[in-house]
Each structure stands twice: as C-alpha cells, then as structure tokens.
Amino acid sequence: MVVIITGAEEKSAQRRAAGLLARAGIVAPQDELEQIEVADFGLGELEQSGVQILTLVDTEKIAVKVLVLFPYQTEPEHRHPPLGHYPGKEETIRCQWGELYLYTPGEPTAEPLASPPAHRKHTYTVWPEHLLRSGDQVTLQPNAPHWFQGGPEGAVIWGFSTKAVGVADMFTDPDVRRETVVVGE
C-alpha cells in the first residue's frame, strides 16, 4: 500500500490542530507548530483514522507529546512491544481539553461511547472504556493494546512516556503503515 497525503492536506490539518492546541491552553512557538506530525496511518481517511502530534521532548530516555484528535477521529489499536533490553514504552495519557474515549485490555464495556470506522471494526479488540475529561489520566503498561477516539469537539491529550520507538509500534490492523508519506503541494 502506498501512503500519501498532499502537502495541502498536511498544512490544513496542522493549522486545525494548532487551533485546538490554543483552545486547550497549550502555548507552543511557531517552529514547534510547523513540526506537528499529521499521521494518517496510511489509511487515507484522516478525518476518521489519524492523529496530530506535537512532540515536546524526545530523548533516549523519555518522550512528551501533545496529541490532538479532531471530533471522533480515532487512533487505531496498537501496542508498544519490548525491544531487546527495553521492556517497551510505558505511557500515561492525560486529557488536557475535550473528551477522550480510551480503550485498554479487560472486561468489555457494554455500550461503549466510541465507534471506530465501521469497515475496520474487526481490528479493534479491546473494549473496556475510560472516559477522560480535563485532568483525568490513565497509565498504560508496556505492550498493552489500546486505542482512543476524540469526543464531539475533539480532544487535546498529553502522552508522557519512556523512550518512544515509533517504528516498533505494533498495530492490530494490518493495513496500518506508521510512516505517513507527504507528496506534492
């Protein structure tokens, strides 16, 4: 599968994400805002499956990211597996603004608030729900599958974690490609 979004689509998503960051009270210099990563996971349906990522810290030891989700936009189910001596990324998700529906392993929630894109629902396997509003957080252990969706107005969330190794992330949906390729204007 070839993964393509256009430069115009990327810029538009960056600008929209910057607007939500400002609403959420996250101040970032222009050079950081221009580096916002627009991830469509190679699925070509950014509004449904995707996330916008502002990386604040990314060292050999820790990573701090602010994730912006548009209304009902979903980050597909994935886990952060062990890698050699590294046990995998431990991650705390904290909601700064909006509402987030987060799903982690355990007893499924009977009537979950989120619905992932219908044609991909079979690739979502964990269904216990955490509803996160401003100031709520959940810590995920390494290698625990999880996925999340923004609420009606979207969501701005913090990801505080040990070292991020994006290429190591394992997605349940075999169609996902982590590296978004941006082509043309």
Add this chain to the structure above:
Amino acid sequence: MVVIITGAEEKSAQRRAAGLLARAGIVAPQDELEQIEVADFGLGELEQSGVQILTLVDTEKIAVKVLVLFPYQTEPEHRHPPLGHYPGKEETIRCQWGELYLYTPGEPTAEPLASPPAHRKHTYTVWPEHLLRSGDQVTLQPNAPHWFQGGPEGAVIWGFSTKAVGVADMFTDPDVRRETVVVGE
C-alpha cells in the same frame, strides 16, 4: 535544623498555587490539588525560598510534575546525582505560564534578572541565564547544577523527567532540608 511550616501555611500556599494553576490553564481534580507539595526546603522563608509541586506521574521510570513559583520565589541550586546504576535524573523544564529565570552551568550572564535571597547568595554558583516564557524549554543533563526563580507574576512550569529520587537531590546550600515537616493546624 528543625523544619517546620504550619498546616495553615501549607493550606494557604496550596490554595494560592491552585489559583495560579487555573490561570495557567492546568486543570487538575480536587484530590490532586489537595496533594500539592509545599516545599520550603527547611529554610523557613517560603515566600523567598520554596516551590509548590503538583505531581502528575511518578513511576519507576518517569516523573511529570507541574511546579508553581510565586512572584520572585526561588528554588535553591541543586543537582540530581547518579545513584548506583542510575545516571541521575534527566529533566526538561518547560514554561507553561508566567516568566522563569533558569540558571545552568556555563559562562555567567553579566546582568542576571534574578536575585536569590541576599543572605544565601553565596550558595548560588551557576549564573548563565535562560529566560523562559510560555512554550520555552530547556533540557538539563543528569547531575548539572541548576536553580530558578519565578518572574514578577510567578511562573507555572512543567518538569518532565526520568525517575525522580527526591531524597538523592544534592543542594548547594548546606542549610537546605528536602523534607518539609508540617506541624499543627
């Protein structure tokens, strides 16, 4: 030296810190706000030497804290030394709100903006200045001495770091005691 603040002083500082957190756009549930640590470093001069700490994440691997400084309040010079196999805390300080004057090793700034309490000035040894406003950040390597002071309105700053081992912190001022003791109402 016996280190004492009263319960009323602690509550008052917590409430004032909670007010600055709200101004800074940091939403935290009531139970977190009630856990804000008021650190006077055993110096008995909280307005001059001290910091208020909201801990969001504190695992075996990472720590995320929001530090609140009142106007011109100073966190005394300290470093996070190695401990056994642990190389010491690596820490990124990012300003969320207000102004922060941060000092780290290197060539001294000729006319620094901050002045630590005059009677303790001899315990401040690093003088290169970083002026941080909303969205500015500096990453400190393990064991690097540093100190900081809030600006005219105070400051609300993030501390993103590897594992925090508070009792291991080394302060330049021999009068500092890290554990604040709260006594009475």
